[in-house]
Amino acid sequence: TDEPADTAAPDESAAAEDPGAEGEEEPEQETADGEFFVRADFERQLAQRDIEPEGDPATPWLQAIEPEYVDTAEFAQDGNTLCFSNASVSNPWRVTGWITMQQQVEVLQQQGLIGEFRVSDAADDDNQQISDIQAFIDAGDCNAIIISPSTTATLTPAVEAACASGVPVIVFDRGVNTDCMVTFIHPIGGYAYGADAAEFLVDNLEPGSTVLALRILPGVDVLENRWAAAQEIFADSELEVLGDEFTGGDGAEIKNIVTQYLQRGEVDGIWMDAGDGAVAAIEAFEDTGNDYPVMAGEDELSFMRKWQETGMTAVAPVYSNFQWRTPILAATMIWAGEQVPSEWVLPQDEITEAERDDYLERNADMPALHYAKFGGEDLPGFPAAWQDR
Amino acid sequence: MSSDVVSPATTLLRMSGIEKSFLGVQVLHGVDLDLRAGEVHALIGENGAGKSTLMKILAGVYQADGGTVELDGQSVRFEHPLQAQQAGVSTVFQEFNLLPERTVAENVFLGREPRRNRLVDAGRMNADTQALLTDLGLTWLRPETRVRSLSVAGQQIVEIVKALSYDARIISMDEPTAALADEEVELLYRLIATLKQRGVAILYVSHRLKEIFDLSDRVTILKDGALVDTVATADITSDELVRKMVGRPISSFFPDKVPGTEPGDVRLEIRQGGNEQVDGIDLTVRGGEIVALAGLQGSGRTEIAHALFGVDRFTRGEVLLDGRPVTLRSPRQAVRSGLALVTEDRKGEGLVLNQSVAANARLVLDAVLPRRAAQGARRIPGILNSLELVSRGSSQEVRFLSGGNQQKVVLAKWLATEPKVIVLDEPTRGIDVGAKERVYTLMRELSAQGVAILMISSELPEVIGMADRVVVLRDGRIAGQLTGGPGDIGEETVMALATGHDAATNGEQS
């Protein structure tokens, strides 16, 4: 079997997941188990937000920030069976992306660039996904394997096995602790997301105001990074963080918790690590007759619509959903022997009040739990595919 | 089994001043009891007198609140049944005490499975059980048989075998014959005789006075948890015994018919009823008539009751009520058409033990006649009074009642529906003389009101003492019918029909 390479991938979660290795290079960062803050990555991501990505802004899913291209000639081939091991479609963000991905595949299948598109879904079960990947390797007829890992660290050995099988491997969204794959596709990342949200609150709230942090669940590295960054920024601000609560992304739970905090005292700002259920949080303010908070949600439509309708002070941080198109395109590029960035960092810009109405305009017919920056407007299936799922 | 014979005189066990309360209610008040090697010591008393409780204290199931237990002069205290067993005390409990899903052998050796180098030796376990069974002449019982597939009687036998297998010096038996018919009772008699031979001391609880006099050397009488007396059985008559036990003389055991009780029209009729278990059943019961259904264990009596009541079915033949053919597919329909069934298994089929007396008594009304339930329920206190129920109020959970009183609740439950035909399956099983007398009187009263009564019983005296007609069952078929009314029918005749010995039976065949 396959040694897990101890070389830490330069992506945030990888570093976080491999404290030992990182520790040697960066003595100042905490190496305690499960600590989700790596200053180097934090700073790099914050910097990346201001770097102009290469490529056509009209197709952000093909843009890349400071790409280092790798040669893929060795993988050039006519075979076009594409295999995708998906962590799950267990939340609206992933559902939206998954539809986009399928639409992208359809286009390329029509063009004959992709033959069979074989998918397995692990329903958020790491062990299941390891088996799924193993099954793809054993089947032996995948010309490329796309992996959206359910958990960074735990999927590493499986991904390494996939690489070892000689098939080009593409990883996206959440990372793994190895750089054996041809390309790792992801938006700037969790730190940037968390920072966008936190900075907005810092800028828009009076010093001394109170902030409540709502989180989905502990232990998901992408989400932990978001919170880690926020803590970092709140730490050197005048804001008082009332608490951070896990809501399981359940609207009722969110509303209960917010109501209880309001019942205890003032809440001036809400920070969320993912926008699902943001509306429930806002309603808690309405129902208890409190003024709207300054709010950081996500580019999820129900939130953005509520934002527009209430005219509250808010921002929609974005964890670019259009990234679901990129791995498909990357696969075809690799088969064609074209170069791809070894780490393909996609742009990730939050939606501000200025752009809000424009995005709502564009997504007017989209369902509530849809994501504004899904980037599928130009695909033939639009809009039907996203409307009636 | 141990063969060392101990001289009869030696006292093995002495319990003195035993106290026990449940729920702050004292049920044993300083009871003294001593057992001698090789004696059968009967323990009698009304339901709730405390017999089982005393036995369970000896068996380590309950711990006494006060008093001492001495084995061979050594004072002992059993915190767990295991300790009692290790000290040589084994018990046949009143409650069903086997694992239906396990085999006879596994049940007999439960907790002491023979092992070879630390592993259970199933082969030896079966062999040993087989040896034991042969030794007891129980050739028809097989070690590998699942207990579930045994009849009530068979299971009771296994419990006895199990108790014997401990090779104990003291064996207590709590109503071991309650579920046994005379044949098996005789077997038990033989077993007890051999045990005495071997110097085993036997503590024997039964409500059947006959057995007390047949078996016991001494008898201890409990009343309301207090010791009344311990006497040599030879020195006491059954009337005295009953008086000591009940506190009042019980005139004639089986009350006479209420004057003017006359058999009326046929209320219940079964024509050629049959199914997997019974066949060719022709049976009629008239209003005001008491018909007894006699037979050996498993002869099909309960089966007829079940089939009649819609628990099982008659797949052949027909049933008529008041001359009208009826098909009863469920107890519900049976109740609706005026039937009542007092089942033989009180705890398993008769009562919802965690519910109150009141809830139990009105259960049938609630289940079958919800509309009339409320007003029907008003009759219940009256019925309970007339049955002389002893309880801590109608809100007491029935599990805390003694057997006799539980049976009264069951009766009340059915009387509340004012049935036209009532089937009583082993109506006096495990209840004391006082309660028995009450049940008999009730039966007489009912038939005086024109209710048709079908009584299933394994106690021949009761069959003969109460029935106007006796229908005897054998192997699921009617072996014959005996008329003549209370007293005129001989026990031998019934047994002859039941067992099939002496085919030339003199049972009239009208």
Next chain:
Amino acid sequence: MSRAVAVAGSTRTARRRLGATELVWLALAGVVVIGAILVAVDGHNLFSTANTRDMLTRSSLLGFVAIGQTLVILCRSLDLSVGYVMALCSLIAATTMNGDPARVPLAIGAVLVVAALIGLTNGLIISVLKVNPFIATLGVGLIIKGYLDTEYQGPAGDVPSSFQQFGYSRIGPVPLSTIVMLAVAVAGILFLRKTRTGYHMFAVGGSEDVSRLSGIRTGRVIVTAHVLCAVAAGLAGLLLAARFGTGSALVYDSGYDLDSIAAVVLGGTLLMGGRGGIGGTIAGVLILAVLDTVFNILEVDPFFKDVLRGVIIVAAVAIYARRQIDRKASRVRFGGDGGSGGSAPPGPPPPDSAPGDPVPAGSTGGTK
């Protein structure tokens, strides 16, 4: 009539010989055959080394948990904390090993000890505090969850590749983990069939009261079952660590608690205890694994998988229940094994009262 019954009795006997376990293995065979056909229609081969491998791999993890779950369920208990135990143990293993092959034995030891202690806690809460197993183990699960969520914000620890072998290496098409799991299963079967404690688990499951009155220390039996169950979950945790290369808390969300119970019941063990066994459980686990593989090959929609699983589990149990029912109906009064013991009068019955003997009185009975 009674002769007829006797015949019926004997055929039933034949049927009864084919016990629950055999039935489950038949069901497994059925699932495999049907699955193979469907897969073949789809142009694949279910028995290709790759797929066989896949099925076995998928079975090993659930296998460990289900073996343990079988023991507690046999005792009429239940363990809803296994998922949390697995997660905790994967973390203990990974953090203890911390990349150092030399520390593997230490880690294994630590895992087993901790697991055993958790099992002990479950067992004591149930048998001493008399808390219903459902609540007891749910509660203990919550306690572990609280610890995990507080201690670990994510995967932690590092499993040396030597130990990852346990999760990845194979002997022929058979994964090492499956072999270990089957070994544990065999041990479990022997334990149940050959040791007193094993016997007593069936007894306690059948009736705690009867067991106690028969001198069994029922508490100890229940505690033992829970300790073994937790240890089995601990082994599953070790396997997870080996496969993940690290420990992960999130595993507790993957529903192994209910899956394991489903597998056990699918394996023909009575949820009310007293009957069943590990042999059936393994078949149950394999059934679920085969379904998984087949669904994967056929690319069944992940949500449709859930629907199918639900239906299949219920359907299977319904079929077993059927058998239970005619089992009850088949209580023979005459003939058949055991039945005779039931109703024949003690002592050799006189020849003339033998079953089938025409009873003259029968015809003349009745009144007309």
Next chain:
Amino acid sequence: MSATTQQPSRRPSVGDLLARLFGGGSGTVFALLIVVFAWIFIVNPSFAEPPSLMAFLKQAAPLMILAIGQYFVIVSGEFDLSVGSLVGAQVVIAAALIDGEEGRTVPVILLMLGFGILVGLVNGLVTTLLKVQSFITTLGMMLVLYGAIRLWTGGAPTGALSEAFRQPGRGGIDMAVVRQLPWALMILLGIVIVAVAVMRSSYGRTLMATGDNERAAGFAGVRVWRVRTLAFVASSVMATLAAILIGGYAGVTAQVGQGLEFTAITAVVLGGVVLGGGKGSVIAAMAGALTLEALFVLFNQLSLPSTIRPAVQGVIIIAAVAYAARERARPRHHQEVPTQPQPATQS
């Protein structure tokens, strides 16, 4: 409930007084409830103000309703693990079918009730007629609902709820003092009254009896299959009502309803209702739910780190149930009372 009220039999303590009021083994929950509330008031007196209490009851209503439904099933000796996914399914159905159109509100609610009844019927009939232990039946139903709903909506809820639909769960009558008298509270009270009436009715008694001793109930003419099936239907209908309140309260989210079955069962058991059936009162079951909700509030008021809350919850549940078990276990009545209630039917 009168059906299980015990006569005073020892020096009465607070627990006993309550137990006598509210049924066997339930004293603990009321004691606990009082303690938790007292504590909350001490930590944060303003919680005692009517508006806060109203808001709290509005939050708590759905779980209490679920507990009532679960009570019917548990007291009859069964289990309903499907309520969580049923709540989720119903909310998603509502959103998908109403799709923002006020006019569709009532028809869709009726349809939801129909669906709830159907689910209950299936649970009940599979359990009683096909003799599948309810633990498995409802586990299967849980999987089926979870999968089927997502299969239908492609994984994430679609559509939107109407304002009218959201009223029962979110709105109320605005008035002085309490600020708002929530509809949810009034609906809850209505349900409670019905539930108590039902348990006092003939049906309630037969339900109890069935849970206590199925066989004896059958011999007494109880149609066990029918009684139990109705209990499952009641449970599903309650889940539907809870769904209407939850959906109304917080709108649609993908995760709605998840894990509610365990919370509901925990609540009922916390209320001193015995798994395995035949014991406990519906009021106590509700009190169990209220206690749990209050507990969550207390955790929040104490600003307990949210990661360790499950642990504390676990400890408290075990302790409370253990204590109640001890109360009930006097007298140690090994013969008659199984010391280990069963999650499944004696079949």
